[in-house]
Each structure stands twice: as C-alpha cells, then as structure tokens.
Amino acid sequence: MSKKITTSDISNRLGISRNTVSKALNNHHGITEETKRKVIEQAVAMGYKKVKLPSLDDPPGTVNLAKSIAYVTKSHLHVSGFWMNVMRGVEQIISSSGYEMKLSFIKEEDIHSLGLPHILGNGIEGFIVAGSITKLYTEKLIDLPLPKVFININPDISLSELNADVVFMENEDSMFRITRHLIQTGHSDIAFIGDISSCRSFLERWLGFQRAVLEAKLTIDPNHFIISDSTDNYQSYEDIVHSLSSMERLPSAFVCVNDRTALHVIKYLNEIGKRVPEDIAVSGFDQINEAEFLGYTLTTVSNDEYQLGVRSAEQLLQRLKDPDRPYETVRLSTKVFFGESTRSRYSAGL
Template identity: 55%
Template sequence: MNKKVTTYDISNELGISRNTVSKALNNHASISEETRKKVIEQAIAMGYNKIIPGSSERPAISRSTKCIAFLTRIDVSASGYWMNLMSGVEDVLRGSGYDMKMSFIKDEDIISLMVPPMLNSTIDGFIVVGMVNKAYTEKLLEHSLPKVFIDLNAELPLTDLKTDLVLMESEESVYQITRHLIESGHREIGFIGDINSRSLFERWMGYSRALHESSIPQNPNYCITSTHSTSYQSFEGMADTLGALDQLPTALICGNDLMALHAIRFVKENGMRVPEDIAISGFDQMKETKLLDISLTTVTNDEFQLGMRAAEELLYRMQRPNRPFEVIRLSTKVCFGESTRTTRA
C-alpha cells in the first residue's frame, strides 16, 4: 500500500520548506499567489487530501488538467544530455496541451518499492528515464497508467513487455567500432559499462559479436561490466577500476562518452598516450568531448529527438491502449575520430 502524502513529500518535490508548503495550503497571507498556486498544483497532483476549502479555487486549478509525469533517478540538471532529453519531452507535451511534472525516484523508494505518489492522482501517463533495478521496474510496469520507458533493466525480456520502450540504436554502432579496431590490428580489446542497462547491454552485444566473428577470444580481465555503474561514472571510480587491472588492453570501448573522458584522463595521468598506447571510444557525442586535444570516436545520439519520440509514443499509447506494445530504436551514426586511429602489427 502506498504511503499517505504529507507536506514533507510536497516540500521535497518542490524544493521549498515544509513551513512554506503548510502556509500555502492554509491560505496564509504571507505566501505569494504564485507560490500558493505552485504548492496546490503539486498537492493535487500527488493526491494530498487535506487542501483547505477555497485554496484550490484561488489559483483556479482543476483536477481535469492534462498532466504527464517524468520519473527519473538521474540528476538531469547536472548534465546537458539529460536536460536536452527532458526538453524534447516537454516540447511535444506542451504542443499537445499537457503539463509535465517531474518526480525524482529516491533510493529509499526503490528499496521499499514505493511508486511516486503523483501516479495515484490526476496524472494521465508517465515516462521513465534511466535504468532502475528489476524489482522496481516491475513495480512500475504493474501500474495501470499508460507508460513509456527510455532504457530498461536488461534482466527483463522484451517479449510480453507491458510498456513501450524507446532507445537509441546501439548494437550495430559498437559492432562497427569494434570491427574497426580489429581491422587496425587490435586483439586485446576491452569493454566497460553496466550491462544491466538495456542500452549498454546492446552495446556489449555489438562488441561481443565483432570479436566472435573474428575468432578473437574475449578476455574477461578486460571486460568491466559491474552492475555498480557509479563506480566508473566518476573519474575517481574509473581510476580505481582501471588501476586495479594487471594490464590494460590495447583498446577500450566505453559505454558512453563520460566513461571515455575519464578513461582518457587516467591514461594520460599515467604517462600513456591515446591512441598510441591505448585506443578509446565512447558513445553519445557529448559536447564535453570537444575539450579534448584529440577527436573522440563516438556515436551520434540526438537526445532531444529521443525525448520527443518518447513523448510522442506515450500520447499514441494513451489514444490506442489496446495496440501492441512497441520497442523503438532511433538510428545512430558512428563518428570515427583520432582516439582510435592506430594500426598495430
């Protein structure tokens, strides 16, 4: 059973004090009309049932407001990539007359399998961004509201999946990069990324397929596929991970550009060169890679379009709830850069 919504929950969602929330809900004269309206809208969306009579009338809020929830455990404000993705979602929803409300999935929610309270109120559907564990994903999948996932836990099979799923194409792109490295003479090729994510699992499959087709054995010592992806989403974690290897591979395929940036920094700080000593590739074509002194081999990934497509799919699902669920992959393109331009004997 979902817990009762409190003023603390509302203040946490809005990032304001609990005292301000309480005053707004009680029509206190010290609270501005703008703040009062924001608090009451959030309270209604989350299913809070102690709104003082008349308070919802002042800002002219209606429970018939069309609204979509954006659920994520990612700090979208910390990355241009995720901000662009969210902007794509907002662009489509705004043009279709829907408001978007963001809800951050907390670690304690995942442990207790507690879905965001707003899903039990006036929300018309929701989009889940970023991978969460299998149990919590299954909890969200049980919800009756129309839903779309951007990425998914790889432990869940795509057969009989009770949601629409939107991804960027991944397997073929990484297959091409791995083939390129093999044709350049590399035989000791590593991979780093959390393969519990469907997107990263498909990148892993592209890497594995290329090695298999070339009859190159996969060296587990060069494959870092820990489910604790945060251990190499920071430079410190990447340095600890790579530093623990007895020997580095001659080429390293990173699950995304952020990992590639950390890996390149580690290599350079340890007196090695990219690509002469180790070739490195990424995925996503992040703007931050422009600061490197070499061009990075990566894969184009239009996150704004990804967000738009997910929102479009949710609107489609809401209008046609009985149509077969879809797994949608947006096309990508490999951009070969200087970071993998080596020829080995």
C-alpha cells in the same frame, strides 16, 4: 531524512535573488528565457519538487486546465545535459498536444521500499519513465493501470513480455561497428568497460562488442572485460582508477560504454604516461560536449537526445489514443563517428 529543497537553496546556488527564482519557476514575463532555463535546470538537478516546465507559447498568467502526464525519473540523472535535453523534447510534445507535464523524482529510499510516486495516483493520464531503475521497481511501475513509456529500461526486464512501450537509441550495431573498426586497424587485445547490469542500452553495447569479437574469432583476455556492478556504473573517475590500476597489463584499445567513461579512461592513461591513440586507442558513445577539449577527436556515437524525448512523448500519446495496440520497442538511429582517438595502429607506427 533528506533536506527539502527550497527556492532559497536554488537562489543561493545560482547567486541570484529568491524573488527572481520564484518568478522564473512561474514563467513570469519579466524574466529572460536564459534565466528561466538556468533556474529550471538547477531546480531539477537539486531535486526541487515543484518544478513546472513552462510552455513558452502560453502568455503569463494563463490558467492551465490541461490534463496531466507525469515524467518520472531519478533526480540525479538530470544533472547531465543529456537527460535535460530528453526532458525538453518530452515537454515540447506534451505541452503542444494540450497536456501539462508534471515532474516526479524517485529517491533511492523509494526504490528500496518500493514506494511509488504519489503523483501517479492523482488523475494522471499516463507517464514516461526516464532512465533505468531496478527490476523490482520497474515491475511495480509496469503493473500500474496507466499508459506508460520507458526511455531505456533495466536489462533484466524481458522485452518480449513487457506490457509497455520502450524507446531507445540504437546501441548494438553502433558498438559492433566501432569494435570491428578497431580490429580491422590492427587491434587484437581490446577491453570493454561498462556496467552492463545498470541499463538495457549498456547491455546492448556489450552485445555489439561481443558480436564483433566473435566475428573476428578473437580470444580476449577475460580480465579485460570490465563489466561487473560498480558503485557508479563506471561513471566516476574513482571507479575507473580502481579497475584499471588492478590490471596486470593494459590492452591496446578500450571500448567504453559511453563518453564519460572514455574521458575518465583517457585521464587515467594520461596520468600513467600513456598516449591516446599512439599507445592505446579509446572509444566512447553519446558525443558529449566535454570531449571537445581533448585536443583530438574522440571516436563515438552521436545521437539526438532531444528527439529521444520527442519520440517517447509521441509514443505515449499514441498509446493514449489506442491503448489496445501492440506494445512496441522503438530504436532511433544513431551515427558512428570515427575520430582520431582510434587511429590505426599501423598509421601510429605501432
């Protein structure tokens, strides 16, 4: 059984007093906003169950009798800045609309046993599900008679038959443009890497890659399609090393499902003496801050995760007002950034 996280655990991790942690979690006026932010982020990352995101417009001690909306997610997702920003976007709209946002974390054992969060049966008006979960568990959530919005979703769920709203960033066309750019600048041996079974967004990026390859009538080595299930969705360095070290030969370019995968690929290439982009080009997706330390710019796709949260919350509020309106699949626009990591093979002298 997993250990229950306490305020003492949070204070020990941050190196601050338990009293400060308690005050920060209760939006005490004597605690700086920066400290509140750090405490809340750490509490969420550790899976602390009693986090209530404060509305900074409310004076300390205000009694909140607002109706509640649940934000449901797997706790490990919120270690990343991406999902923290999504959650803040949701909270901003929820709190400014007179609702209280309640967090609910799904554990792996809940997913395997199909045990739904208790909070969803506790007077919640509706809920938002952040991140992809297994098909069976997603179907259990869909069957609940509550308004709901999914931010991303399992790829095995049919969007045409989905009785719920879902919000994405645009994926397919952005990845199509990156792959077409690589082809137009001299690459014909291109690999794609990403666990396309883990979420709909990754699947759509794979489809964008395939469309560009099909348009160019390229024949790609099937061994360069690294798309099978992985222990960590190819988000861990160990997964990348295992996959790439088994290749008989490396491609001239890697199209990675996101920036974190791209950074792991670049690290591996550096360790085996390959240069980016002189020897091998690499692209990503999501424009994460860690890519700023490469020493060159990474070809990637920028999106606004805060607005992803905002739009998802707005979608749920619309659903609450008009439950019989047709369900919608919403895709927010993105922007492709062509960086130095995919410089032309011709300009690199290859």
